[in-house]
Amino acid sequence: MFxxxxxSSITVVPFERTADPALVEAISQHPVALIGDVLQRMGMMxxxxxxxxxxxxxxxxxxxxxxxxxxxxxxxxxxxxxxxGDVLVVNAQGDVNRAVFGGLLGAGCVARGIAxxxxxxxxxxxxxxxxxxxxxxxxxxxxAGPYKHGPGxxxxxxxxxxxxxxxxxxxxxxxxxxxxxxxxxxxxILARVERQAAYEVDLKAGLVGGARR
Ligand SMILES: O=C([O-])CC(=O)C(=O)O
Ligand SMILES: [Mg+2]
Numbered sequence: 001m002f003x004x005x006x007x008s009s010i011t012v013v014p015f016e017r018t019a020d021p022a023l024v025e026a027i028s029q030h031p032v033a034l035i036g037d038v039l040q041r042m043g044m045m046x047x048x049x050x051x052x053x054x055x056x057x058x059x060x061x062x063x064x065x066x067x068x069x070x071x072x073x074x075x076x077x078x079x080x081x082x083x084x085g086d087v088l089v090v091n092a093q094g095d096v097n098r099a100v101f102g103g104l105l106g107a108g109c110v111a112r113g114i115a116x117x118x119x120x121x122x123x124x125x126x127x128x129x130x131x132x133x134x135x136x137x138x139x140x141x142x143x144a145g146p147y148k149h150g151p152g153x154x155x156x157x158x159x160x161x162x163x164x165x166x167x168x169x170x171x172x173x174x175x176x177x178x179x180x181x182x183x184x185x186x187x188x189i190l191a192r193v194e195r196q197a198a199y200e201v202d203l204k205a206g207l208v209g210g211a212r213r
Contacts, residue, residue: 001076002108009150010077015167017061019183021085024170027181027190028059030197032174035181038192045161045178048139049118052126058135058173060087060115062165062180064158067091069121070098070144074152075105081154084113089165091158092121096140103128110134118171118178120160137173 001007027035036044051058063086065078078088088109092100101117103125109117110132117123122140129136139161157166163180165171170181181189 001080003076003148005073005148007073007077007150009152010074011153011156012077012081013153013155015155017083017168019061019168019170019186023186023190024059024061027170027186027193028057028172030193032172032176032179034196034200035172035179035189035193038189038196039179043163043179043181045163045180047177049120049137049161049178051173051175052123052136052138052141053129053134055130055133055135056174058087058116058137058171058178060085060171061183062087062089062167062169062171063154064156064165064167065090066153066156066158067093067100068151069093069095070100070146071149071152072100072105072146073148073150074154075100076148078154079108079112082109082112082114086114087116087118087171088114089158089160089171090117090119090121091160092119094120094139096122097142098122098144098146099124099142100146101136101138103132106132106134106136116173118160118173135173137178
């Protein structure tokens with residue numbers, strides 16, 4: 001950790017990242033709305049969790065983090081477990097009145113190759129993320145700073161924006177919002193998304209053609 005604090009109150013559980021990065025990259029080129037349609041419109045996070053940068057898409061492997069409201073010790077600890085291509089997904093208890101993430105942690109994420117951050121709670125230093133090139137999503141923004149006492153967890157399944165997120169799941173975000181996908185089904189989901197995308201291109205071309213007549 002870049003902070004000198006005791007993190008013994010944080011439970012850390014290892015997990016496997018099995019998603020093929022090429023498949024993650026390929027599916028992230030499609031709209032979240034379309035991916036969600038293919039999944040029978042399930043698996044999307046609560047609409048209240050909004051993009052705080054214009055950087056698109058967000059895509060990677062879920063690194064799940066649980067914190068107490070207003071406390072971010074587990075987020076600091078999670079950076080030691082992060083691998084390039086991870087997305088920090090944080091259950092911060094939906095609390096929007098105290099930020100648990102900011103520009104310093106953002107710089108730490110970029111240094112570790114973290115691909116994005118999603119917080120069911122608040123962040124601050126919101127102007128810094130664009131320049132860092134780090135896509136961030138959150139339920140809220142607040143200048144009030146966090147405590148660093150714990151407890152919390154890194155690597156255990158969490159709830160975020162009403163969706164269960166397990167370590168190694170795939171998460172994709174665009175301007176509409178976020179969706180979480182099981183890594184094992186990624187190739188199959190991508191094939192279905194590509195079929196649906198081709199169908200919609202044809203449909204749209206027909207509509208535009210029709211409008212001209
Ligand atoms: O103080 C914190 O841990 C959150 C924050 O503002 C930062 O990371 O810059
Ligand atoms: Mg800060």
